[in-house]
Structures are given as structure tokens and as C-alpha cells.
Amino acid sequence: EPSSVPSSRPSSKPTLSPTSSPSTAPSSTLSLTPTTPKICSSDDSYRIQSTQDNGTEGNKCRWLRKNEDRRQKFCKKEEVKSKCLIECGECCADNQDYTFYVDNVVTLTSKKAKCGWLSFLTDDLKNQVCKKWDGFGKVVRDGCPKSCDWCLTSTLAPVSPTSSSPTPALTTTLPTHSAMPTHSAAPTATVNCEDDPSFQINGNKNDDCRYVRYKEERRLELCKYEVVNDSCPTACGSCCNDSEDYTFKMGSSERNCKWVAGRGALQRAALCDSYKGKRMVRHGCPKACGFCKLPVPGSGTIPGSLVWE
Secondary structure, three states: OOOOOOOOOOOOOOOHHHHHHHOHHHOOOOOOOOOOOOOOOOOOOEEEEEOOOOOOOOOOOHHHHHHHHHHHOOOOHHHHHHHHHOOOOOOOOOOOEEEEEOOOOOOOOEEEEEEHHHHHHHHHHHHHHHOOOOOOOOOHHHOOOOOOOOOEEOOOOOOOOOOOOOOOOOEEEEEEOOOOOOOOOOOOOOOOOOOOOOOOOOOOOOOOHHHHHHHHHHHHHOOOEEHHHHHHHOOOOOOOOOOOOOOOEOOOEEEEHHHHHHHOOOHHHHHHOEEEEEEEEEHHOOOOOOOOOOOOOOOOEEOOOOOOO
8 A cells, every 4th residue: 555655765676567568569660671762753664565566575654545445454464553653643753854855945055954844834835845745755744744734543453353243443543643633544535636736847847747647658657756656646547536626617607527427428528628627627537537547567666866858
């Protein structure tokens, strides 16, 4: 029983029983080596093999973006997901070492810029720059996905075949990048399947996507370059869809590609060979006009700068 009067001096020996149990458990974890942070970047040297490679060296991670069904399929493979972190939506960050050429001088001595430079631009100008060829065989948004709002959602593992009721495929936005706009998981038959009107080869305004497809020999050569294949998907035969924004006047009525597709064969042929709405109708409505091209063998496999004589 404790005494009623406090002791004038503390005891010389503390009680051992309360401390022996709790001190052993946490001490074992304090000596662990800190985890190395994961670098958020895709491996440019990695190649994805598919059944359609026909003996070629395979495809880079950017190839996954061209078709959402393809991305969903290949990103469920652990090897692809670990090598193509950004394309598979595992994370999203700009490449800190990436630089690209711009039209204006960025510093007193250079026309090259890094991804951070994009934050100084208006949204419209930034979108234009992000779609341009960087001068090194890549599109700017591939090197600066976060600054260019080019982030993707991650893919979940497939449902086990033993499950009694199949669960619909889902995508989830990574919480660390929840503020970034993400692309919906829709088939790319209606996404990014239109030639970029601002694309130019070596800065020549006449050497655009129409120039690429005008001669078949030229098309077969140029579409092997990634920058051309990415910027001119219709001309290179990567996909074929009518432009949703293209319209033209017929008398007092506004017409679009759906209207063209509904015309009779003779009227449609005459329409597709006419110039309306500031472009040839067949260029705005390649699918309705039967103006689709076949894919170029080995397309998108040659990196580097582009010079065409």
C-alpha cells in the first residue's frame, strides 16, 4: 500500500517490468534502408513486340497511345507496365532532361526550351507547341506530358476467369495527379485520328500532311518516321475517320461528313473531288469519301531528324 506522504527522494532503481515489452518491436524496423523513389519516366529503349511486327524491332511505348484497346491490353502485362509508366498511367511527369526547339529565342543564346517554359504560354499557344515536332524525332507532348495535359489513367488487372459475375473494366486516376485532366478510356477510332493541320516538315509550310500523302512513294518513305506517323495518322493509314469539326456550305445550308456519306455514289464522288470549307472535301471526310490509306509497313519506327529532298 502506498504511503500517504510523498517520498523526498526518487527510488534509485526504476521498475523494469513496464519497459521490457514495448521496446523490442519498433527497434527492429528502424535500421531498414530507405526506399529509393521511383522515377516517373518511360524507357525509350524498350520495344513492345506484337504479332503484327513482321520481323521489325517492335514498337516504342508511344505506340500504346494510338489505340486505347491496345493500351488496355498491353498495359496489363507487368513488363510493359513497368517500362511504359507514363503511357500505362502509372504516373505522370515531365522529362527533366528533355529539350525542344521553338520558333522564338528562349534565352539570349538558344532557341531550345525545357518543359517548364510551357507554363509561360497561353493555353492556346501551349496546345499548339505541344503538338509540334521537337526537332529530335519526338512530339513535344511526349517529352512534357504533365505540362501538356497529356496524362493518362492507369489500367486495372483483368478480372479472374473464375469470377461468377464479370466486373466491367475500370480505370482509376492516380491521386497524386488528380488535378490533371485525363483522357477517357474510349477507343481511339474517334480520338487523335485526324491529320494535324499545323504540322510542317522542316518548317516548310507547303510540306504538310497533304504533301505526305500526295505521292505514294513519298508517303511510304516519310511515314516510317515517328513524327510524321503521329502527326499525319490519316495520311499514313494509322487510322481513318471523318473530321467532326469539318463543315461547308451548300447553298444556304451547312453540311458535314455525315451528310456526304448519305449521298448517292455519283453525287458523293463529285462532292469529294470539290473544294469546300477551305479544303478538299475528301481531306475533311476521308472515310465518307473512301479516301483512306493502308498502313505503311514499319511505320513509326525510324526516330531522329527529318530531311526530305
